[in-house]
Amino acid sequence: MDYHISKKVEQMAPSGIRAFFDLVLGMKDVISLGVGEPDFVSPWHIREKAIYSLEQGFTSYTSNKGMPQLRKQIAGFLKARYGLRYDPEEEILITVGVSEGLDLAMRALLNPGDKVLIPEPVYVSYIPTVEMAGGKVTVLKTDISNGFKLTPDQIDKAAAHGAKMLVLNYPCNPTGVSYTKKELTAIAKIVKKHELILVSDEVYDELTYDFAHTPFASLKGMKDHVVYLNGFSKSYAMTGFRVGWACGPRKAIAAMTKIHQYTILCAPINGQMAAQEALKNGNPQVQAMKREYNRRRKYIIGALNDIGLSCHLPEGAFYAFPCIKAANMSSMDFASQLLQKKKVALIPGVAFGSECDDYVRISYASSYENLKEAIARIQSFMANQK
Protein backbone atom coordinates (compact mmCIF):
# COMPACT_ATOMS: atom_id res chain seq x y z
CA MET A 1 0.00 0.00 0.00
CA ASP A 2 1.18 3.49 -0.78
CA TYR A 3 1.24 5.45 2.45
CA HIS A 4 0.44 9.09 2.17
CA ILE A 5 2.46 10.70 4.90
CA SER A 6 1.28 13.93 6.48
CA LYS A 7 2.45 16.87 4.36
CA LYS A 8 3.73 18.62 7.44
CA VAL A 9 5.95 15.67 8.32
CA GLU A 10 7.09 15.22 4.75
CA GLN A 11 8.14 18.85 4.63
CA MET A 12 10.20 18.56 7.81
CA ALA A 13 13.87 18.81 6.93
CA PRO A 14 15.29 15.29 7.08
CA SER A 15 18.17 14.96 9.46
CA GLY A 16 21.17 15.21 7.16
CA ILE A 17 23.41 13.45 9.59
CA ARG A 18 21.31 10.35 10.18
CA ALA A 19 23.68 8.37 7.97
CA PHE A 20 26.62 9.59 10.01
CA PHE A 21 24.88 8.50 13.24
CA ASP A 22 24.31 5.03 11.75
CA LEU A 23 27.97 4.87 10.81
CA VAL A 24 29.01 5.67 14.39
CA LEU A 25 26.56 3.20 15.90
CA GLY A 26 27.80 0.44 13.63
CA MET A 27 31.46 0.90 14.50
CA LYS A 28 33.36 -0.77 17.33
CA ASP A 29 35.99 0.61 19.73
CA VAL A 30 35.08 4.19 19.03
CA ILE A 31 35.95 6.89 21.55
CA SER A 32 32.78 8.89 21.48
CA LEU A 33 32.63 12.57 22.27
CA GLY A 34 29.30 12.67 20.52
CA VAL A 35 27.03 11.82 23.39
CA GLY A 36 24.48 14.31 24.68
CA GLU A 37 24.04 12.79 28.11
CA PRO A 38 26.06 12.31 31.31
CA ASP A 39 28.57 9.45 31.44
CA PHE A 40 27.68 8.93 35.10
CA VAL A 41 25.12 6.31 36.01
CA SER A 42 22.24 7.71 38.10
CA PRO A 43 23.34 7.83 41.76
CA TRP A 44 22.58 4.58 43.54
CA HIS A 45 20.11 6.03 46.07
CA ILE A 46 17.98 7.19 43.14
CA ARG A 47 18.14 3.83 41.36
CA GLU A 48 17.44 2.06 44.65
CA LYS A 49 14.32 4.20 45.15
CA ALA A 50 13.12 3.23 41.66
CA ILE A 51 13.67 -0.46 42.43
CA TYR A 52 11.87 -0.06 45.76
CA SER A 53 8.93 1.60 44.03
CA LEU A 54 8.62 -1.45 41.77
CA GLU A 55 8.82 -3.82 44.72
CA GLN A 56 6.06 -1.87 46.42
CA GLY A 57 3.87 -2.29 43.36
CA PHE A 58 3.95 1.26 42.05
CA THR A 59 3.13 0.36 38.46
CA SER A 60 0.08 2.48 37.78
CA TYR A 61 -0.71 5.81 36.11
CA THR A 62 -0.32 8.95 38.17
CA SER A 63 -2.32 12.16 38.06
CA ASN A 64 -1.97 13.77 34.60
CA LYS A 65 -0.15 16.69 36.17
CA GLY A 66 2.28 14.37 37.91
CA MET A 67 2.44 13.08 41.47
CA PRO A 68 1.36 15.83 43.93
CA GLN A 69 4.32 15.16 46.21
CA LEU A 70 6.80 15.62 43.35
CA ARG A 71 5.15 18.89 42.28
CA LYS A 72 5.29 20.13 45.87
CA GLN A 73 8.95 19.20 46.11
CA ILE A 74 9.74 21.02 42.87
CA ALA A 75 7.91 24.12 44.13
CA GLY A 76 9.89 23.94 47.37
CA PHE A 77 13.16 23.45 45.53
CA LEU A 78 12.57 26.40 43.17
CA LYS A 79 11.64 28.68 46.04
CA ALA A 80 14.65 27.73 48.14
CA ARG A 81 17.09 27.73 45.27
CA TYR A 82 16.00 30.64 43.14
CA GLY A 83 13.30 32.46 45.11
CA LEU A 84 10.82 31.37 42.40
CA ARG A 85 7.24 30.84 43.53
CA TYR A 86 5.05 28.42 41.60
CA ASP A 87 1.79 26.92 42.78
CA PRO A 88 2.26 23.12 42.66
CA GLU A 89 -1.45 22.66 41.95
CA GLU A 90 -1.82 24.85 38.89
CA GLU A 91 1.52 26.14 37.72
CA ILE A 92 3.66 22.99 37.55
CA LEU A 93 3.32 20.07 35.14
CA ILE A 94 5.48 16.94 35.22
CA THR A 95 6.53 16.03 31.67
CA VAL A 96 8.39 13.22 29.95
CA GLY A 97 11.65 15.15 29.92
CA VAL A 98 12.12 18.70 28.67
CA SER A 99 11.60 17.43 25.12
CA GLU A 100 7.92 16.85 25.84
CA GLY A 101 7.62 20.15 27.70
CA LEU A 102 8.97 21.98 24.67
CA ASP A 103 6.56 20.27 22.29
CA LEU A 104 3.61 20.97 24.63
CA ALA A 105 4.55 24.64 24.93
CA MET A 106 4.62 25.04 21.15
CA ARG A 107 1.37 23.21 20.54
CA ALA A 108 -0.44 24.92 23.41
CA LEU A 109 0.71 28.46 22.66
CA LEU A 110 1.13 28.81 18.90
CA ASN A 111 -1.44 29.50 16.22
CA PRO A 112 -0.69 28.87 12.54
CA GLY A 113 1.67 31.54 11.28
CA ASP A 114 2.80 32.79 14.69
CA LYS A 115 6.39 33.97 14.52
CA VAL A 116 8.92 32.37 16.83
CA LEU A 117 12.45 33.71 17.32
CA ILE A 118 15.11 31.05 17.80
CA PRO A 119 18.83 31.67 18.24
CA GLU A 120 21.29 29.59 16.23
CA PRO A 121 23.31 27.36 16.88
CA VAL A 122 20.17 25.60 18.01
CA TYR A 123 19.32 22.31 19.67
CA VAL A 124 17.91 19.98 17.02
CA SER A 125 14.30 19.71 18.19
CA TYR A 126 13.37 23.39 18.50
CA ILE A 127 12.67 24.23 14.87
CA PRO A 128 10.77 21.00 14.07
CA THR A 129 8.51 21.32 17.15
CA VAL A 130 7.66 24.93 16.26
CA GLU A 131 6.93 23.95 12.65
CA MET A 132 4.84 20.95 13.68
CA ALA A 133 2.75 23.34 15.77
CA GLY A 134 2.27 25.60 12.75
CA GLY A 135 4.63 28.35 13.90
CA LYS A 136 7.00 30.24 11.62
CA VAL A 137 10.63 30.25 12.71
CA THR A 138 12.87 33.28 12.46
CA VAL A 139 16.45 32.25 13.12
CA LEU A 140 18.65 34.72 14.97
CA LYS A 141 22.24 33.92 14.05
CA THR A 142 24.92 34.13 16.66
CA ASP A 143 28.60 33.43 16.11
CA ILE A 144 31.94 33.50 17.80
CA SER A 145 32.26 37.29 17.30
CA ASN A 146 29.56 37.83 19.93
CA GLY A 147 30.50 34.73 21.91
CA PHE A 148 27.48 32.85 20.49
CA LYS A 149 25.22 35.09 22.55
CA LEU A 150 21.99 36.73 21.49
CA THR A 151 22.03 40.50 21.87
CA PRO A 152 18.98 42.48 23.04
CA ASP A 153 19.32 44.56 19.89
CA GLN A 154 19.02 41.48 17.67
CA ILE A 155 15.82 40.43 19.40
CA ASP A 156 14.45 43.95 19.28
CA LYS A 157 14.98 44.22 15.52
CA ALA A 158 13.54 40.77 14.79
CA ALA A 159 10.53 41.30 17.07
CA ALA A 160 9.77 44.67 15.48
CA HIS A 161 8.14 42.83 12.56
CA GLY A 162 5.81 41.06 14.96
CA ALA A 163 6.77 37.96 16.91
CA LYS A 164 4.95 35.96 19.53
CA MET A 165 7.66 33.91 21.13
CA LEU A 166 11.37 33.69 21.85
CA VAL A 167 13.01 30.38 22.71
CA LEU A 168 16.10 30.47 24.89
CA ASN A 169 18.31 27.61 25.98
CA TYR A 170 21.01 28.35 28.51
CA PRO A 171 23.44 26.86 29.29
CA CYS A 172 23.20 25.93 25.64
CA ASN A 173 23.42 22.64 23.81
CA PRO A 174 25.59 22.73 21.59
CA THR A 175 27.73 25.77 22.50
CA GLY A 176 27.82 25.56 26.30
CA VAL A 177 27.20 29.30 26.38
CA SER A 178 25.18 30.79 29.22
CA TYR A 179 24.03 34.27 30.21
CA THR A 180 24.76 36.32 33.32
CA LYS A 181 21.96 37.99 35.25
CA LYS A 182 22.95 41.33 33.73
CA GLU A 183 22.75 39.99 30.18
CA LEU A 184 19.39 38.34 30.89
CA THR A 185 18.00 41.53 32.40
CA ALA A 186 18.81 43.38 29.18
CA ILE A 187 17.00 40.68 27.18
CA ALA A 188 14.05 40.83 29.61
CA LYS A 189 13.52 44.51 28.76
CA ILE A 190 13.03 43.61 25.11
CA VAL A 191 10.78 40.67 26.02
CA LYS A 192 8.64 43.14 28.00
CA LYS A 193 8.72 45.76 25.23
CA HIS A 194 7.35 43.37 22.62
CA GLU A 195 5.17 41.37 25.04
CA LEU A 196 6.87 38.14 23.98
CA ILE A 197 6.28 34.71 25.44
CA LEU A 198 9.64 33.30 26.46
CA VAL A 199 10.11 29.54 26.42
CA SER A 200 13.20 28.95 28.50
CA ASP A 201 14.92 25.56 28.41
CA GLU A 202 17.19 25.52 31.46
CA VAL A 203 17.86 21.80 31.73
CA TYR A 204 21.61 22.41 32.19
CA ASP A 205 21.12 24.99 34.98
CA GLU A 206 23.00 22.98 37.60
CA LEU A 207 25.98 22.75 35.26
CA THR A 208 26.88 26.45 35.26
CA TYR A 209 30.50 26.93 36.24
CA ASP A 210 31.59 30.54 36.24
CA PHE A 211 28.62 32.37 37.78
CA ALA A 212 25.31 31.58 39.46
CA HIS A 213 22.53 30.49 37.11
CA THR A 214 19.57 32.89 36.93
CA PRO A 215 16.22 31.44 35.80
CA PHE A 216 14.57 33.83 33.35
CA ALA A 217 11.32 33.62 35.32
CA SER A 218 13.09 34.98 38.41
CA LEU A 219 13.84 38.31 36.70
CA LYS A 220 11.66 41.23 37.71
CA GLY A 221 8.32 41.23 35.92
CA MET A 222 9.14 38.15 33.84
CA LYS A 223 7.24 35.33 35.57
CA ASP A 224 4.10 35.92 33.50
CA HIS A 225 6.09 35.86 30.26
CA VAL A 226 7.98 32.65 30.85
CA VAL A 227 7.31 28.99 30.31
CA TYR A 228 10.16 27.55 32.31
CA LEU A 229 11.35 24.06 31.36
CA ASN A 230 13.71 21.94 33.39
CA GLY A 231 14.25 18.31 34.32
CA PHE A 232 16.27 15.64 36.04
CA SER A 233 18.16 14.22 33.05
CA LYS A 234 21.36 16.23 33.07
CA SER A 235 21.88 17.41 36.64
CA TYR A 236 21.06 14.07 38.28
CA ALA A 237 22.26 11.89 35.38
CA MET A 238 18.73 10.50 34.93
CA THR A 239 18.19 10.70 31.16
CA GLY A 240 16.54 7.28 30.88
CA PHE A 241 14.02 7.98 33.63
CA ARG A 242 12.36 10.57 31.37
CA VAL A 243 11.18 13.11 33.94
CA GLY A 244 11.05 16.86 33.45
CA TRP A 245 8.85 19.73 34.52
CA ALA A 246 7.19 22.78 33.04
CA CYS A 247 6.29 25.84 35.12
CA GLY A 248 4.39 28.83 33.92
CA PRO A 249 1.29 30.96 34.15
CA ARG A 250 -1.86 29.03 35.09
CA LYS A 251 -3.43 29.41 31.63
CA ALA A 252 -0.37 28.12 29.79
CA ILE A 253 0.09 25.13 32.09
CA ALA A 254 -3.62 24.26 31.87
CA ALA A 255 -3.43 24.31 28.07
CA MET A 256 -0.26 22.21 28.05
CA THR A 257 -1.84 19.75 30.51
CA LYS A 258 -4.80 19.32 28.16
CA ILE A 259 -2.54 18.07 25.36
CA HIS A 260 -0.38 16.07 27.78
CA GLN A 261 -3.39 14.18 29.18
CA TYR A 262 -4.49 13.03 25.72
CA THR A 263 -1.09 12.22 24.26
CA ILE A 264 1.12 11.09 27.14
CA LEU A 265 -1.25 10.67 30.07
CA CYS A 266 1.53 10.93 32.62
CA ALA A 267 5.28 10.60 33.08
CA PRO A 268 6.34 7.09 34.22
CA ILE A 269 5.56 6.58 37.91
CA ASN A 270 8.90 4.97 38.80
CA GLY A 271 10.73 7.89 37.22
CA GLN A 272 8.60 10.29 39.24
CA MET A 273 9.40 8.44 42.46
CA ALA A 274 13.09 8.36 41.63
CA ALA A 275 12.87 12.11 40.95
CA GLN A 276 11.46 12.70 44.44
CA GLU A 277 14.45 10.92 45.92
CA ALA A 278 16.77 12.96 43.67
CA LEU A 279 15.38 16.25 44.93
CA LYS A 280 15.43 15.08 48.53
CA ASN A 281 18.95 13.65 48.76
CA GLY A 282 20.68 14.12 45.42
CA ASN A 283 22.42 17.46 45.78
CA PRO A 284 25.83 16.21 47.06
CA GLN A 285 26.19 13.97 43.99
CA VAL A 286 25.03 16.75 41.67
CA GLN A 287 27.78 18.96 43.08
CA ALA A 288 30.40 16.19 42.84
CA MET A 289 29.50 15.55 39.17
CA LYS A 290 29.61 19.28 38.49
CA ARG A 291 33.12 19.55 39.96
CA GLU A 292 34.23 16.65 37.76
CA TYR A 293 32.70 18.20 34.60
CA ASN A 294 34.35 21.49 35.44
CA ARG A 295 37.81 19.84 35.59
CA ARG A 296 37.20 18.16 32.25
CA ARG A 297 35.95 21.44 30.80
CA LYS A 298 39.14 23.25 31.72
CA TYR A 299 41.24 20.38 30.42
CA ILE A 300 39.44 19.95 27.08
CA ILE A 301 39.24 23.67 26.23
CA GLY A 302 42.95 24.12 26.97
CA ALA A 303 43.82 21.01 24.97
CA LEU A 304 41.67 21.98 21.95
CA ASN A 305 43.21 25.43 21.76
CA ASP A 306 46.67 23.87 22.13
CA ILE A 307 46.15 21.63 19.08
CA GLY A 308 44.89 24.51 16.94
CA LEU A 309 41.11 24.11 17.22
CA SER A 310 40.22 27.46 18.70
CA CYS A 311 37.46 27.27 21.22
CA HIS A 312 35.74 29.74 23.56
CA LEU A 313 35.42 28.75 27.21
CA PRO A 314 31.82 27.57 27.60
CA GLU A 315 30.16 28.70 30.84
CA GLY A 316 27.96 25.65 31.26
CA ALA A 317 26.59 22.24 30.14
CA PHE A 318 29.17 19.65 29.04
CA TYR A 319 29.91 20.71 25.49
CA ALA A 320 32.79 22.38 23.72
CA PHE A 321 32.11 23.96 20.32
CA PRO A 322 35.50 24.42 18.68
CA CYS A 323 36.16 26.00 15.29
CA ILE A 324 37.60 23.55 12.74
CA LYS A 325 38.59 26.08 10.06
CA ALA A 326 42.21 25.02 10.58
CA ALA A 327 41.37 21.62 9.07
CA ASN A 328 40.01 23.26 5.91
CA MET A 329 37.00 21.01 5.38
CA SER A 330 33.28 20.89 6.09
CA SER A 331 32.13 19.80 9.54
CA MET A 332 30.59 16.64 8.07
CA ASP A 333 33.83 15.70 6.30
CA PHE A 334 35.78 16.44 9.46
CA ALA A 335 33.51 14.24 11.56
CA SER A 336 33.39 11.40 9.02
CA GLN A 337 37.12 11.34 8.36
CA LEU A 338 38.00 11.61 12.03
CA LEU A 339 35.68 8.69 12.72
CA GLN A 340 37.06 6.53 9.94
CA LYS A 341 40.74 7.35 10.36
CA LYS A 342 41.01 7.80 14.13
CA LYS A 343 37.84 6.27 15.53
CA VAL A 344 36.78 9.38 17.40
CA ALA A 345 33.13 10.38 17.14
CA LEU A 346 31.80 13.92 17.51
CA ILE A 347 28.89 15.83 16.03
CA PRO A 348 29.30 18.03 12.94
CA GLY A 349 28.22 21.63 13.48
CA VAL A 350 25.74 21.57 10.57
CA ALA A 351 23.42 19.54 12.78
CA PHE A 352 22.86 22.72 14.78
CA GLY A 353 22.44 25.23 11.96
CA SER A 354 23.39 25.87 8.37
CA GLU A 355 26.01 28.42 9.38
CA CYS A 356 27.72 26.20 11.93
CA ASP A 357 29.74 24.32 9.34
CA ASP A 358 33.03 25.62 10.72
CA TYR A 359 32.32 23.99 14.09
CA VAL A 360 31.89 20.61 15.72
CA ARG A 361 30.29 19.71 19.02
CA ILE A 362 32.43 17.84 21.49
CA SER A 363 30.83 16.37 24.59
CA TYR A 364 33.15 16.14 27.57
CA ALA A 365 30.73 13.89 29.44
CA SER A 366 33.38 11.21 29.12
CA SER A 367 36.18 9.98 31.37
CA TYR A 368 39.40 11.96 31.62
CA GLU A 369 41.32 9.00 30.10
CA ASN A 370 38.97 8.99 27.09
CA LEU A 371 39.31 12.73 26.65
CA LYS A 372 43.08 12.51 26.76
CA GLU A 373 43.19 9.71 24.20
CA ALA A 374 40.67 11.49 21.96
CA ILE A 375 42.72 14.70 22.01
CA ALA A 376 45.85 12.75 21.04
CA ARG A 377 43.99 11.19 18.11
CA ILE A 378 42.49 14.49 16.96
CA GLN A 379 45.95 16.05 17.13
CA SER A 380 47.42 13.31 14.96
CA PHE A 381 44.46 13.65 12.56
CA MET A 382 45.10 17.40 12.30
CA ALA A 383 48.82 16.83 11.68
CA ASN A 384 47.99 14.59 8.71
CA GLN A 385 45.85 17.32 7.16
CA LYS A 386 48.79 19.65 6.75
Place this chain on the structure above:
Amino acid sequence: MDEILEILSNDARVTPEEISKMTGCSVESIKKAIKKYEKNGVIVKYKTVINPDLVAEKPARVRALIEVSITPQKDVGFDYIAERIYSFPEVTSCSLVSGTYDLLLIVEGDDLHTVSNFIASKLSPMAQVRSTVTHFLLKKYKEDGLVLKKKKNGKRLNISY
Protein backbone atom coordinates in the same frame (compact mmCIF):
# COMPACT_ATOMS: atom_id res chain seq x y z
CA MET B 1 37.81 18.86 50.39
CA ASP B 2 40.57 20.64 48.54
CA GLU B 3 40.25 19.98 44.79
CA ILE B 4 43.79 18.57 44.55
CA LEU B 5 42.99 16.06 47.28
CA GLU B 6 39.71 15.14 45.61
CA ILE B 7 41.55 14.37 42.35
CA LEU B 8 44.40 12.44 44.00
CA SER B 9 42.15 10.44 46.31
CA ASN B 10 40.46 9.08 43.22
CA ASP B 11 43.65 8.48 41.21
CA ALA B 12 47.05 9.02 42.80
CA ARG B 13 48.81 8.78 39.44
CA VAL B 14 47.44 12.05 38.05
CA THR B 15 50.46 14.29 37.54
CA PRO B 16 50.76 17.90 38.74
CA GLU B 17 50.78 18.94 35.06
CA GLU B 18 47.43 17.22 34.52
CA ILE B 19 45.94 18.65 37.71
CA SER B 20 47.05 22.06 36.51
CA LYS B 21 45.09 21.60 33.25
CA MET B 22 42.00 20.44 35.12
CA THR B 23 41.98 23.23 37.68
CA GLY B 24 43.56 26.15 35.88
CA CYS B 25 46.15 26.59 38.68
CA SER B 26 49.84 26.75 37.78
CA VAL B 27 51.94 23.58 37.83
CA GLU B 28 54.25 25.18 40.37
CA SER B 29 51.46 25.99 42.82
CA ILE B 30 50.09 22.42 42.51
CA LYS B 31 53.52 20.93 43.18
CA LYS B 32 53.94 23.22 46.17
CA ALA B 33 50.54 22.30 47.61
CA ILE B 34 51.22 18.57 47.23
CA LYS B 35 54.63 18.91 48.89
CA LYS B 36 52.95 20.70 51.78
CA TYR B 37 50.30 18.01 52.13
CA GLU B 38 52.99 15.32 52.14
CA LYS B 39 55.04 17.19 54.70
CA ASN B 40 52.27 17.90 57.18
CA GLY B 41 50.81 14.40 56.87
CA VAL B 42 47.53 15.22 55.11
CA ILE B 43 48.71 12.92 52.33
CA VAL B 44 49.86 9.86 54.24
CA LYS B 45 50.83 7.55 51.41
CA TYR B 46 50.08 6.68 47.77
CA LYS B 47 48.96 3.07 47.52
CA THR B 48 47.20 0.70 45.15
CA VAL B 49 43.91 -1.00 45.95
CA ILE B 50 44.28 -4.69 45.09
CA ASN B 51 41.56 -7.27 44.93
CA PRO B 52 43.28 -10.20 46.67
CA ASP B 53 40.76 -12.71 45.31
CA LEU B 54 42.07 -12.14 41.79
CA VAL B 55 45.78 -12.41 42.58
CA ALA B 56 46.78 -15.70 40.99
CA GLU B 57 50.21 -16.54 42.35
CA LYS B 58 49.44 -16.44 46.01
CA PRO B 59 46.49 -17.66 48.09
CA ALA B 60 44.40 -14.87 49.55
CA ARG B 61 45.38 -13.80 53.02
CA VAL B 62 43.14 -14.53 55.97
CA ARG B 63 41.55 -11.52 57.57
CA ALA B 64 39.59 -11.21 60.81
CA LEU B 65 37.58 -8.46 62.43
CA ILE B 66 38.26 -8.54 66.16
CA GLU B 67 36.18 -6.77 68.78
CA VAL B 68 38.34 -6.05 71.81
CA SER B 69 37.09 -4.98 75.24
CA ILE B 70 39.78 -3.30 77.27
CA THR B 71 40.27 -1.72 80.66
CA PRO B 72 41.38 1.86 80.20
CA GLN B 73 44.34 3.03 82.24
CA LYS B 74 44.64 6.05 84.48
CA ASP B 75 45.98 9.19 82.69
CA VAL B 76 46.43 7.59 79.27
CA GLY B 77 42.90 6.20 78.76
CA PHE B 78 42.58 3.97 75.71
CA ASP B 79 45.45 5.47 73.75
CA TYR B 80 48.28 3.64 75.48
CA ILE B 81 46.79 0.17 75.09
CA ALA B 82 45.60 0.97 71.56
CA GLU B 83 49.17 1.85 70.59
CA ARG B 84 50.47 -1.38 72.09
CA ILE B 85 47.96 -3.30 70.02
CA TYR B 86 48.20 -1.45 66.67
CA SER B 87 51.98 -1.59 66.70
CA PHE B 88 51.81 -5.29 65.81
CA PRO B 89 52.22 -5.55 62.04
CA GLU B 90 49.45 -8.17 61.94
CA VAL B 91 46.98 -5.41 62.88
CA THR B 92 46.15 -3.59 59.64
CA SER B 93 43.43 -1.37 61.06
CA CYS B 94 42.53 -0.22 64.57
CA SER B 95 39.69 2.08 65.69
CA LEU B 96 38.19 3.12 69.00
CA VAL B 97 34.43 2.66 68.78
CA SER B 98 31.34 3.32 70.89
CA GLY B 99 29.08 0.46 71.96
CA THR B 100 29.56 -2.86 73.68
CA TYR B 101 33.29 -3.15 73.01
CA ASP B 102 36.13 -0.66 72.69
CA LEU B 103 38.55 -1.39 69.86
CA LEU B 104 37.73 -2.76 66.45
CA LEU B 105 40.73 -4.38 64.78
CA ILE B 106 41.36 -5.87 61.41
CA VAL B 107 44.06 -8.52 61.65
CA GLU B 108 45.70 -10.19 58.67
CA GLY B 109 47.76 -13.33 58.33
CA ASP B 110 48.84 -15.88 55.74
CA ASP B 111 46.49 -18.51 57.12
CA LEU B 112 43.97 -19.26 59.84
CA HIS B 113 46.65 -20.59 62.11
CA THR B 114 48.73 -17.40 62.03
CA VAL B 115 45.75 -15.21 62.89
CA SER B 116 44.53 -17.53 65.70
CA ASN B 117 48.03 -17.71 67.03
CA PHE B 118 48.31 -13.93 67.14
CA ILE B 119 45.06 -13.67 69.10
CA ALA B 120 45.92 -16.45 71.52
CA SER B 121 49.53 -15.57 72.18
CA LYS B 122 49.75 -11.80 71.68
CA LEU B 123 46.39 -10.11 72.04
CA SER B 124 44.37 -12.00 74.65
CA PRO B 125 47.14 -12.33 77.23
CA MET B 126 47.58 -8.55 77.53
CA ALA B 127 46.63 -7.47 81.03
CA GLN B 128 44.26 -4.72 79.89
CA VAL B 129 42.40 -6.89 77.37
CA ARG B 130 39.25 -8.16 79.05
CA SER B 131 37.81 -10.14 76.16
CA THR B 132 37.89 -10.58 72.39
CA VAL B 133 35.36 -11.69 69.79
CA THR B 134 36.78 -12.77 66.43
CA HIS B 135 34.95 -12.75 63.08
CA PHE B 136 36.84 -14.28 60.18
CA LEU B 137 36.15 -12.48 56.91
CA LEU B 138 34.60 -14.75 54.32
CA LYS B 139 34.24 -12.47 51.35
CA LYS B 140 34.95 -8.84 50.67
CA TYR B 141 32.51 -6.93 48.50
CA LYS B 142 33.69 -3.36 48.81
CA GLU B 143 36.77 -1.62 50.12
CA ASP B 144 37.72 2.05 50.43
CA GLY B 145 34.60 3.03 48.57
CA LEU B 146 35.40 0.73 45.67
CA VAL B 147 33.27 -2.21 44.65
CA LEU B 148 35.72 -5.05 44.01
CA LYS B 149 33.61 -6.92 41.51
CA LYS B 150 34.04 -5.74 37.91
CA LYS B 151 30.65 -4.33 37.19
CA LYS B 152 28.92 -3.90 33.87
CA ASN B 153 26.96 -0.70 33.74
CA GLY B 154 24.34 -0.04 31.12
CA LYS B 155 25.92 1.39 28.02
CA ARG B 156 25.04 4.74 26.52
CA LEU B 157 24.52 4.97 22.80
CA ASN B 158 27.75 6.11 21.19
CA ILE B 159 26.13 9.18 19.75
CA SER B 160 23.11 11.34 20.59
CA TYR B 161 22.07 15.00 20.52
